[in-house]
Structure formats: C-alpha cells, structure tokens
Amino acid sequence: NIARHASGTIPPKKMGTYANSSTGLGNVGDMTKRVSGNPIATLDYCNMRCSLEPPEILLAATEDGSGDLSSAPSTVETVDLPQPTGTRTSSFLIRRSQLRFLLHLARSLDRHSTDQLIATMADNTTETLPPVPPFDTAAFVQDVLDFFPRLTADPVKAFQEFPHVPLALVGLIVGPTLLYAILKSLFGGKKVVNALHGWTPKSLTEEADELEKDAFTAPATEIPWEVGISAAAIAVSENGQLRVFETLPETGKVTAEQITAAVVKAIAAPLEGHTVQRPKLVSFLQSRQCSEKVYAQAAESIAKFGIRVGTAEELEPELSEYVVKRREEVNRLLATALQPAPPQQPAPGGPKPPLSPAPNRGCFVCKKDIAGKASQCSACKAMIYCSTDCSKKDWPTHKAVCKGFKANMDRIENENLHDLPFDFYNEQKQLHSFNQVAFLVQKDVHNIGIFRRLCACYNQIAYGELAAGHIAQMQAGNITDPRERFKLFGLSDVLFPLSAAYPEGTDVRTIDSWKKYYELRNIPMDDPAALVLEVPLTVWHMVNKYVLDGIVNKPDGRREITIHIAGVEKEADLCALFEILLSLLPKSDIAVHMISPAISPRLPPQQATLGIRNEAMDSTILVTLRPGLYSPQHLSGDQYKSEGLPFGTGKPDVVVVMNSALLAQQTWAPTLKLLMDAKQKTLFTDQMEHTVEMIAKQLDVVGCKLSVGPVINPFRQPVLQWKKDTNLPGWSNGFLFGIY
Numbered sequence: 120n121i122a123r124h125a126s127g128t129i130p131p132k133k134m135g136t137y138a139n140s141s142t143g144l145g146n147v148g149d150m151t152k153r154v155s156g157n158p159i160a161t162l163d164y165c166n167m168r169c170s171l172e173p174p175e176i177l178l179a180a181t182e183d184g185s186g187d188l189s190s191a192p193s194t195v196e197t198v199d200l201p202q203p204t205g206t207r208t209s210s211f212l213i214r215r216s217q218l219r220f221l222l223h224l225a226r227s228l229d230r231h232s233t234d235q236l237i238a239t240m241a242d243n244t245t246e247t248l249p250p251v252p253p254f255d256t257a258a259f260v261q262d263v264l265d266f267f268p269r270l271t272a273d274p275v276k277a278f279q280e281f282p283h284v285p286l287a288l289v290g291l292i293v294g295p296t297l298l299y300a301i302l303k304s305l306f307g308g309k310k311v312v313n314a315l316h317g318w319t320p321k322s323l324t325e326e327a328d329e330l331e332k333d334a335f336t337a338p339a340t341e342i343p344w345e346v347g348i349s350a351a352a353i354a355v356s357e358n359g360q361l362r363v364f365e366t367l368p369e370t371g372k373v374t375a376e377q378i379t380a381a382v383v384k385a386i387a388a389p390l391e392g393h394t395v396q397r398p399k400l401v402s403f404l405q406s407r408q409c410s411e412k413v414y415a416q417a418a419e420s421i422a423k424f425g426i427r428v429g430t431a432e433e434l435e436p437e438l439s440e441y442v443v444k445r446r447e448e449v450n451r452l453l454a455t456a457l458q459p460a461p462p463q464q465p466a467p468g469g470p471k472p473p474l475s476p477a478p479n480r481g482c483f484v485c486k487k488d489i490a491g492k493a494s495q496c497s498a499c500k501a502m503i504y505c506s507t508d509c510s511k512k513d514w515p516t517h518k519a520v521c522k523g524f525k526a527n528m529d530r531i532e533n534e535n536l537h538d539l540p541f542d543f544y545n546e547q548k549q550l551h552s553f554n555q556v557a558f559l560v561q562k563d564v565h566n567i568g569i570f571r572r573l574c575a576c577y578n579q580i581a582y583g584e585l586a587a588g589h590i591a592q593m594q595a596g597n598i599t600d601p602r603e604r605f606k607l608f609g610l611s612d613v614l615f616p617l618s619a620a621y622p623e624g625t626d627v628r629t630i631d632s633w634k635k636y637y638e639l640r641n642i643p644m645d646d647p648a649a650l651v652l653e654v655p656l657t658v659w660h661m662v663n664k665y666v667l668d669g670i671v672n673k674p675d676g677r678r679e680i681t682i683h684i685a686g687v688e689k690e691a692d693l694c695a696l697f698e699i700l701l702s703l704l705p706k707s708d709i710a711v712h713m714i715s716p717a718i719s720p721r722l723p724p725q726q727a728t729l730g731i732r733n734e735a736m737d738s739t740i741l742v743t744l745r746p747g748l749y750s751p752q753h754l755s756g757d758q759y760k761s762e763g764l765p766f767g768t769g770k771p772d773v774v775v776v777m778n779s780a781l782l783a784q785q786t787w788a789p790t791l792k793l794l795m796d797a798k799q800k801t802l803f804t805d806q807m808e809h810t811v812e813m814i815a816k817q818l819d820v821v822g823c824k825l826s827v828g829p830v831i832n833p834f835r836q837p838v839l840q841w842k843k844d845t846n847l848p849g850w851s852n853g854f855l856f857g858i859y
Contacts, residue, residue, distance in 0.1 A: 259287070323365050327380030330387035334424055337386050337397040342579065343441060344398040345431070346382065348373055348407040355385035357398070360581055360717060362389040364786050373409045375416035382421050390783075394575070397424060402431045402438060474554040474561075481843040484509035495846065499524035503844045520809075524847065527808050531848055536831060537839075540634040542645040544837035551841045555650075562647045568609025569651050569696065572689040581719030583691040583744045587726035590695075608695070611646050618701035618733045627703050628663055632833045653836040654690050655699045657852045658682065658711075658775060660834050661802045662704075665827060665857065666773045677737075679708045681756075683771040685749040685790060687715040690777055694729060694742045701733040701740055709740040710767020714753055716786070718746040728764075741767055749774075749790045754797060774801040777852055781805075781814050795823050795858070802857040804832060806840055806849035811856050818858065828856030 266284040269277035278285065321329075344362070347354040353373065355363040363385040367373060386397045401421060403414060407430075418428040431438065480493040482505035489505050496502045496510065501524035502517060504510040530536060535546065543550045543558065550558055556574045559565035571577045571585055593604060605615045621627060621639050630636055633649060636656065642648065662680065672678045684690060690713060697711050722744060729742040741764065745753075752758040760768040774794060781787050781803070794801050805811050811829035818825065836851035 263288075323367075323380045323384070324376050326388070327383040330383050333387035333395065334383045334397065337395050339399055339425070340396045341399060343400040343402060343434075343438060344382075344385070345402055345404055346378065346407070347404045348378065348409050350408050353378060353381040355381055357393070358579055358581055360393070362393050364390075366788075373413060375413050375420060378409070378413070378417035379420040382426075383424070386424070394578070398426060400427050400429075400434070400437075402429055402434045405431045474557050477551065477841070478553055478843070482506075482509050483844040484513050486844070496521065496524075500528050501525070501845055501847050503846065523809060523812060527847055530808070530831075534831065536848060539837050540637065540644055541649065541837050543647075544839075549839045550837060551839050553841050555838055559647065559650075564609050564647060568607055569693060570609050570647075572692045573650060581717075581721070582688050582715070583718040583722050583727070583746075585692040586694050586729075586744065587719075587722045590726045590729055591723075610648055611642070613642055613646075614640065614648060616733075617696065617698040618731070618736060618738075620702055620735060627705075628667075630703070631660065631663070633837070636834075649837050651693055652696060652699070653834055653852055654693045654777065655696045656834040657777065657804060657832055658684070658697070659700060659703050660832065661773065661775060661855065665802060666800070670772065677706050677708065678704075679710075679766055680704065681710045681767045681769060681771045682712070683749070683753060683774045684711065684713045685715065685753075685774060685776050686717075686779065686787070687713045687744075687777070688717045691715065691718050691744050694744065695731075697740055697742050698731050698733075701731065701736050701738040705736045705738055707738045708766045709738065710759075710764070711740065711742045712745065712753070712759065712767060712771075713743065714745050714747060714749050716746060716748055718744050720746045722746075739766075741765070743767075748786065749793065751793060754793060754799065771799070774799055776801065776803045779803045779805050779814075780810075782810065782817065795821070798859050800857070800859045802827065802855060804852040804855055805829075806851060806853050807847055808854050809847055811854050815856065823858055825856050826858055829854045830856070 262281055262284055266277055266281040269280065340357075342357055345356050347356070350373065351367055353363070353365045353367065354361060363381050365377075365381050365384070367377060382401065387395055389395070403418075407414065409417075414430070421428050479488045479490060480503050481488055482493075483502050485505060487505060489503070494504045494506070494510065496504070496517065499521045502513065504513070537544070537546050537549055539545055541550075556565060559570055559573060564570040565574065566576055577585060589607060592607060602612075602615055605612075605617075610617075619640075621630075625639060630639065636642075636652075637644060637646075637649075662682065666680070670678050670680060694711070694713065697709075700709055700711075727744045730739065731742075732739040743759070743764075745758070750758075754770065754774075756767075756769045756771075779787070781791070793799075803811075803814075805814070808829050815825050815829070832850075832852050832855050835853045838850065840849040840851070840853075842849070
C-alpha cells in the first residue's frame with residue numbers, strides 16, 4: 120500500500136476504509152483487498168486510522184539511511200521522499216517500532232506485496248531495504264518501560280505514542296486466561312449435565328414390550344375396538360374415541376409388529392381419559408392400508424392376548440347388532456340424565472358418604488406403592504420416592520429440573536395459589552381429584568345434567584353426544600318453561616338465567632376472579648357450579664385480557680367476536696354453558712366453534728349447532744361442534760362460510776386450546792404448524808406449570824416464543840389434581856400461555 124501510493128497507482132483514500140466496488144470489500148478488519156485486480160495489503164494497525172490524503176505517504180527511514188531498523192534511534196523522524204511525477208513531496212511522522220511492525224505484518228500477510236513494496240521504494244529512492252528482521256524483544260521491552268512513566272504524566276499522549284503496548288499487555292493477560300478457560304471446559308472442571316444428553320425416545324415396539332405384561336392382565340371389556348391403518352399412522356378407537364394414535368416412521372410400510380404394539384399400548388397405556396382394559400373383539404377397518412399378509416401376522420399376534428380379531432367386513436353382522444344395542448343404551452341414559460334435577464334433599468338411609476383420605480403414594484422411580492409416609496426430594500419437595508436408593512438413581516436426571524420444580528412448589532405459598540374463596544377449596548383445605556365424585560354425590564349433582572362429564576359414568580358416550588341430547592330436548596319443545604329447561608343443567612336456581620344482567624353500574628371487565636363472579640351473582644360459596652363453569656369463564660378471561668382491546672366495533676356499535684376452540688373433549692358437552700358470555704359481552708355477535716377428532720361423528724346436523732340470544736343484552740351466541748382435526752378450512756373460515764352461518768365465518772380473533780397436553784399427543788403437530796405459519800393468536804391452558812415450561816422450550820426450538828405466560832388462571836377448576844408420584848400442583852385449566 121505504501122509503495123503503490125508513492126508511485127501514484129492508488130487513488131487518494133483513507134487507509135482501512137478503501138473499497139473496490141467490484142469486490143464489495145471495505146471493512147477496516149479486512150487485511151487484504153484488491154484494486155484493479157491486484158492484491159494489496161491493508162495495514163490498519165491497531166485501528167490506527169492513517170490519513171492518506173494526497174500526497175501524504177506512510178513511510179519512514181533510519182537516520183543514517185541504511186534501512187537498518189535495529190540500529191535506528193528510538194526518536195520520531197521526519198523523512199522527505201522522492202516524489203513521483205505529478206505529485207509534490209510530503210513527509211509523514213512515524214516511530215521506528217511502528218514501521219517495523221507494519222513491514223513485518225505486510226511480509227506475513229502477502230509476500231508479493233512486500234516484495235513489490237521493496238522494489239517500488241528502490242525505484243523511487245536510491246536505497247535498498249534489507250529483509251525485515253524478526254521481532255525485536257529488547258525494543259518492545261524498552262517501549263514498555265517508556266510507556267509507564269508517560270502514562271503517569273500524560274495518559275492521552277502515552278496511548279498515542281505507544282498504542283501497541285497496552286494492547287500487547289492486555290493480550291498477555293487475556294490470552295492465557297482464555298486458553299485456560301477453554302482447556303478447562305474441554306478436559307476438566309465441573310461439567311454441565313444435560314438431562315436429555317444421550318436420550319432418545321422409545322420406539323412404539325419398545326414401549327409395547329414394557330407394557331406387554333400389563334396388557335395380558337388388563338380387565339376385559341365387551342365393547343369392540345376398531346383399528347385404522349394408513350401409511351403414516353395407526354389409530355385404535357373405542358366407540359369412536361381414540362385410545363391410541365401413533366404416527367409411523369417415514370418408511371412407507373406398516374409392519375405387523377407396529378400394529379400389535381399399537382393395540383398393546385391402547386390396552387395398557389391409553390390416552391388420558393380412558394381406563395386400562397382389554398377388548399374381547401378387535402375389528403380392522405375396511406380402509407386399512409396394509410397387505411393381507413401383514414394383517415394376518417398382526418391378527419395372530421393380537422390373538423395371544425385373548426382377543427378375537429377380524430376385518431370389519433367379516434364382523435359386519437356382529438358389529439351391526441352391537442351398534443343397535445349401544446344406540447338403545449345411549450338413548451336410555453340420555454332420557455334419564457336429561458330429566459330435571461330432583462329437589463336437593465338428604466339421600467334416604469342416612470348421611471352421604473364422607474370424603475376419602477388420600478390414597479397411598481407411589482415411587483416415581485420403581486412405581487411401587489408406598490405404605491405410610493413417603494419420602495420426597497429434600498430440595499424441591501416435588502418428587503416422591505420409596506427409598507434413598509431410588510432417590511439416588513433418579514438424581515442424574517432430576518438435578519436438571521430440581522431447581523425449576525422448587526420454583527413451581529414455592530409459587531404455591533408465594534402467590535397463595537390455594538387461596539380460592541370456596542368452602543370446599545381454600546388455604547386451609549383443598550378438594551382433591553380423588554374425592555371429586557364423592558363431592559358431587561354430597562352435593563346431589565352426581566350424574567345430573569351438566570355435571571355428568573365430571574366422572575367416568577358416561578365414558579362410553581362420545582364427546583358431544585350428551586350436549587346433543589340436551590339440544591334435542593330443547594328443540595323438541597316438550598319443555599317450554601325456560602326455568603324448567605334450566606333445571607336440565609342441574610345447576611342451582613340462583614344461576615338462572617346464565618346470561619342474567621349484572622347489578623347496575625358493574626364494569627364486567629373487572630370480573631377477573633371466582634370471588635367477584637360468585638359475589639355478583641349471589642352464589643353461595645359452597646355451590647359446586649365452579650367445577651363446570653371453569654370452561655366458559657376461562658374463555659371469558661382469555662378474551663377479556665388478551666383479545667377484546669383489539670376488536671373493532673362496527674359503525675352501529677356492535678362487535679363480532681369469533682373464537683375457535685380446538686381439541687375439545689369435555690368442553691363439547693359443556694357448550695350450553697357459554698350462554699354466560701352474553702351478559703359479559705353485550706351488543707355482540709359471538710361465534711364459538713369447537714373442533715376436535717374426539718367429537719362424535721354421529722351428531723345430527725341440527726344438534727351440532729346451538730344458538731342463544733339475550734334480547735336485554737342485545738347479544739347472540741352461536742356454538743358449533745365439528746368433528747375432525749383443525750384444518751386450514753377452519754382457520755380461514757371457509758368451512759363456516761360454506762355452511763351459511765350468519766356470522767363467525769372469517770378468521771378467528773383467537774384460537775383456544777384447553778388442557779392442551781401438547782407434549783403428550785403427537786396429533787397436535789400439524790395443528791401447531793398451521794397456527795405458527797399463520798401467526799395466529801392462540802391461547803392455551805395446561806394443568807401444570809412445569810408442563811408449560813417444557814412446551815415453551817420445545818416451541819423456542821422451532822423459533823416460536825411464548826407471548827403470554829405461563830400465568831396462573833384465576834378461573835381454574837377448584838379441584839387439585841392429585842398425582843401419585845409427585846407433589847407438583849395442577850388444576851384443570853390451571854395455567855395460561857400463548858403465542859403471537
């Protein structure tokens with residue numbers, strides 16, 4: 120660079136900022152650039168901006184002209200240089216140590232540039248420079264000794280004259296320290312343990328091998344099961360409800376081992392909400408995508424569990440007979456359940472049964488029951504163990520989450536999570552899930568009206584069918600009195616009507632807790648209504664806090680709110696309770712579309728849509744139940760446009776997923792991708808805070824961060840979800856979180 124500037128081949132620029140447009144180079148840190156196709160060395164040493172405005176030249180020589188830098192005095196010299204044609208002579212001041220550094224650097228970067236530099240200087244002067252000597256340690260030491268006295272006298276001048284000294288000293292300190300840290304992290308010291316290091320998920324067949332013993336001993340059921348097989352998945356269902364849904368590796372072929380494993384898992388480890396049981400009859404659906412050979416092998420393996428296996432074609436007469444019997448049973452149950460609730464009075468024969476004490480705990484590691492007092496992790500108090508041995512065995516994995524579990528446990532006390540206003544759930548005592556049915560019996564609502572979905576008594580009826588029976592009852596016109604219709608719910612009379620206006624002057628947007636809702640509606644604190652009202656009031660809380668401010672009213676002051684609830688289960692049979700929203704959202708047209716593969720496909724069209732209007736509130740609500748996975752047609756609203764619905768036919772204002780269990784069910788993957796790709800505002804609930812934290816980490820991996828939560832839901836169900844092997848707190852719809 121020095122030589123080319125002296126010979127006039129480089130246009131005037133500032134060294135370190137020169138760039139050629141054809142290369143796009145121009146950073147000060149770039150050490151080599153090209154000008155007119157020739158390589159040059161850019162010497163911006165120590166960020167020293169050397170101004171090369173014409174015709175200043177960066178050059179220096181020794182005092183005696185010999186070019187022997189080692190013998191040159193350590194003073195700053197001014198040297199006049201021969202000037203190429205068309206330029207004038209100028210001088211540049213530089214220390215010998217700086218020039219030595221520059222020349223040494225130029226040689227190390229580009230030998231060609233250095234040779235050219237020496238040749239050009241020889242042409243423009245009569246002197247010849249010898250090869251650059253190696254780094255002079257004695258000279259550097261002398262610079263260091265000169266630097267410190269000047270640093271005390273004039274720090275600014277010291278840094279200007281000796282810029283290389285402080286940088287070298289910093290390097291001497293930082294370099295070894297950094298090297299030590301790297302070596303320590305590689306070869307020694309305390310290593311960070313990743314709880315998932317080396318972990319791979321078990322295959323379907325590996326899971327089935329572990330469950331085989333439980334499958335052999337599972338109690339038998341008369342209800343036939345169906346097995347559906349595609350190239351991508353295996354589904355096992357009972358009365359239209361999925362017990363297992365397993366996606367397959369992308370091999371393109373389904374094996375008999377995979378089919379057998381799916382059936383074993385459906386028996387011994389079904390999806391949440393199903394009991395462990397073994398069918399006496401399994402039919403393979405006609406749409407199965409497997410060869411006859413694979414079917415025969417799978418049938419032979421499944422038969423070893425005492426199960427009769429056949430195709431839907433072979434078993435059609437037998438299955439048709441079962442369908443008729445089941446329809447009669449469902450109609451009988453619906454007719455009984457939809458009768459108005461009897462007056463609340465003590466059951467004959469004495470007092471109601473008391474609530475049960477807590478069942479035995481179980482060890483998190485070996486799964487065996489623990490008689491008496493159980494041990495727990497001394498740090499987080501969350502995990503249950505039967506012995507010190509099991510605790511030690513779990514520690515390599517548990518220590519990665521122990522701190523997080525402790526934070527979850529501490530939150531109970533720090534935020535008063537048990538401080539609910541009910542007589543049956545408060546800081547002093549809590550209603551646990553193992554006592555939920557006994558509690559319903561005490562309150563005379565067990566198997567009554569809307570409370571039927573809170574126990575296993577109606578598990579044989581697919582989701583949505585109880586609600587459909589309720590809707591059919593209202594549509595039939597047999598009960599014309601609104602109050603008598605209301606009694607079908609089994610709710611207290613004080614709640615009639617569900618969409619009653621609040622006291623004058625009430626700002627409904629301040630209704631953000633069970634206490635406020637119960638007090639405004641004058642509901643006694645021992646009333647069990649909260650066990651079912653948690654669903655519509657959780658949706659209200661989501662809309663009120665995260666959606667409503669973004670809704671634009673129409674010119675007439677009305678507003679349209681569209682809510683999609685994906686993956687519903689029990690919510691489908693509580694759909695009539697969404698009448699609550701009419702008085703919370705006055706002058707509104709509210710569409711609540713429920714979509715889920717768990718919704719019964721047998722719902723008659725006229726009973727799969729419920730419309731309710733409150734004239735006093737000038738609000739209308741439309742609730743629809745549609746079976747199937749959430750799809751682009753649902754998200755765009757095209758599904759509802761094609762049905763000719765009066766409103767709720769556009770994109771949703773919010774998609775809601777309640778008690779999501781995103782990590783437990785692989786069927787959520789396509790729905791999540793759809794929502795993330797569309798950047799759709801989506802709000803979820805889950806029972807446990809730790810589960811939300813795990814979901815957040817998984818979403819973060821795919822570039823989707825939580826925009827909400829996890830935060831406690833003020834309208835969580837007041838029933839503490841008891842777990843056999845952990846103390847971590849959980850409630851139905853316990854924690855909220857969301858994306859976008």
